[in-house]
Amino acid sequence: MKILVCLKQVSAKESTLRLSEDSLHVRESDLSFEINEPDTFALEEALRLKEQLGGEVVVVSLGPARIQTSIREALAKGADRGIHIETENAESVDRTWAAGLIAAAVREEKFDLVLTGLQSDDLGTGQTGVILAEFLGLPHATIIMEIQIEESRIKAKRELEGGWFEWVEMPLPALLTIQSGLNKPRYASLLGIKKAKSKEMRRVTPVELGAEVSGTNALRLRKIYVPVKSKNTEFLDGTPKEAAAKLVERIRREIVSSPS
Amino acid sequence: MTQSIIAILEHQDGKIARLSWEALAAAQKLGAALNLPVEAMVLGSGLGHLAGQVAACKVTQVISLDAPALESYTPDAYCLALHGAVATRSPSYVFLPHTYQVREFAPKLAARMGRALLSDCTGFRIESGEVIFSRQLYQGKLSADLSFEGDGPYFISVQAGSFPAAQLERGENPAPVIEERVELPKDQIRTIPLERVQEAKRTVDLSQAEVIVAVGRGIKEAENLPLVEKLAAALGGQIAGSRPICDSGWLPMERQVGSSGQTVSPKLYFAIGISGAIQHLVGMKGSRTIVAINKDPHAPIFEVADYGIVANLFDVLPALTEEIVKARQS
Structure with missing residues (x-):
């Protein structure tokens, strides 16, 4: 089984986000980066399917040179080769842009299964995978918690709202977006890290992909800003003991009346 | 392009879900601001009763897309039916609730029509005649203002709690319900929905x-x-x-x-x-x-x-x- 995993490199969870002067992006110099968390579960699921059924796991990512560390990390965990779509300009909020580039870069390879995380921790649109399915002409399902492969068909457990799930079935090739928590992502071994250095990394630019790229560029980012607070939060300061005492003073009524 | 707004509503167990009323409230709010008529759209099989509920709201009409293949949701059937229905009417804006179901089919629908979806919208305002939408970034740590470029329809899914359903306007008279039978080619519906399960049996409420x-x-x-x-x-x-x-x-x-x-x-x-x-x-x-x-x-x-x-x-x-x-x- 030939599996493609789409990875995105995003700012690390603990990063302090500071805005650029034009208020159109977050300053990169302050950030450290990591693989988007839901994508790490997609990668793990792909590696497990390969161990079960044989085949190949390929990772694709787009962005500037820094994202190669994330592709190498995936190779160190066991992916077979990487595709780096080199883009210099800031990414577009119109996700047909990213999906169009990925589709153009991988279309010829005819993957049996494409996995992505359900959404990214930065833009969080949750759209790139679904649009990629459209551009590749694949059936798809989203927010998947479990996968079963049966010959040329795939069964997937979709998460629904409020603790419900739905099993769906579709023919392969297909695309699934993966929910966090469906497996335990592995760490790279020392041997894996060593091996990753010699694994194939194909680099391709949007210009080289040229006319194959679809995308609408129909959404424009006008401004990024720190959210305006909707509630007047009272912050309680002092030592931990002082802050705790102040808080208890303010919520005494609720505390005393609650059941024991 | 007709100057109109369409709100696509989702239903479960014979009822319109709360978030869908909020999507309709968002459509009405933009409709009032831009002086555009709002139409509501529902999909399913035999939706007479449901369409009637929606018709009580202030909308010019309720379009009920009806096909046996729409009885159970699949992204393929929904995209096929909505592509046809939205492309024919070619509205300026399409509002949807940001539910798990919409997250699954709406990006595909918009891409198929060569358009963009602004997902998880938290609000909008009008500045010099232009509509500026907002949504969150970085898991809510930042917000962003966005606007659409090029031709509509512009697709927007709205976040829960952003447009209170309490602001939903009722109509003076029930709106007409247009039932539209749609033909969906079976071979283009690739997903088969199987059983629904509720995993964790709840012991704590x-x-x-x-x-x-x-x-x-x-x-x-x-x-x-x-x-x-x-x-x-x-x-x-x-x-x-x-x-x-x-x-x-x-x-x-x-x-x-x-x-x-x-x-x-x-x-x-x-x-x-x-x-x-x-x-x-x-x-x-x-x-x-x-x-x-x-x-x-x-x-x-x-x-x-x-x-x-x-x-x-x-x-x-x-x-x-x-x-x-x-x-x-x-």
Whole structure:
């Protein structure tokens, strides 16, 4: 089984986000980066399917040179080769842009299964995978918690709202977006890290992909800003003991009346 | 292009879900601002009763797309039916609720029509005749203003709680219901829906709890949970967790609060080491009093909190538990 995993490199969870002067992006110099968390579960699921059924796991990512560390990390965990779509300009909020580039870069390879995380921790649109399915002409399902492969068909457990799930079935090739928590992502071994250095990394630019790229560029980012607070939060300061005492003073009524 | 707005509503068990009413309220609000008529659209099989409910709202008409293949949702059937129906009418804007179902089919529908979807919209305003939409970025730590370029239809999915359903306008007279039978080529519907299951059989009903102490990633290790358990015990409250905590198995899934877990509205809600991603906020922002303890002063949880303590939770929890025990004894 030939599996493609789409990875995105995003700012690390603990990063302090500071805005650029034009208020159109977050300053990169302050950030450290990591693989988007839901994508790490997609990668793990792909590696497990390969161990079960044989085949190949390929990772694709787009962005500037820094994202190669994330592709190498995936190779160190066991992916077979990487595709780096080199883009210099800031990414577009119109996700047909990213999906169009990925589709153009991988279309010829005819993957049996494409996995992505359900959404990214930065833009969080949750759209790139679904649009990629459209551009590749694949059936798809989203927010998947479990996968079963049966010959040329795939069964997937979709998460629904409020603790419900739905099993769906579709023919392969297909695309699934993966929910966090469906497996335990592995760490790279020392041997894996060593091996990753010699694994194939194909680099391709949007210009080289040229006319194959679809995308609408129909959404424009006008401004990024720190959210305006909707509630007047009272912050309680002092030592931990002082802050705790102040808080208890303010919520005494609720505390005393609650059941024991 | 006709100058109109279409709101596509979702239903479950014969009822329009709350978030869909909110999507319709958003469409009405933009319609009023731009002086555009609003139409509602529902999909299914034999929806007469449901379409009637929608027709009571202030809309010019209710379009009911009807086909046997729409009885159970599949992304393929929905995209096929809606592509036809939306392309024929070519409205300026299409509003949808930001549900799991919409997240699955709407990006595909918009892309198929060569358009963009602005997902998870939290609001809009009009500036010099231009509509500027807002949504969150970086898990709610930042917000963004966006606008559409080029031709419509512009697709927008709205976030829960952003356009209160209470603002929904009723019509003076019931709107006409247009039933439209659609033909969907069977070979283009590739997904087969199988059974629906509810996994965790619930033994705790957090929605009835008066006090909830919820814990997030900030707790770092499962070994640190007793700190939170002690606080919950001192308060006589229920313990709950954010998604990552339940995913890691540190708390059972049934104690998860948020869009994929339980929705709660206790008198008192403690968010301990929870940053406040929107998926969590939608499950608890209806709580009467919210207390947040987090070391990051910019954590989005403070946007909904009544009281905040910016500190290391490992320092604050023991002191707080002690103060609460004292208060309850006195």
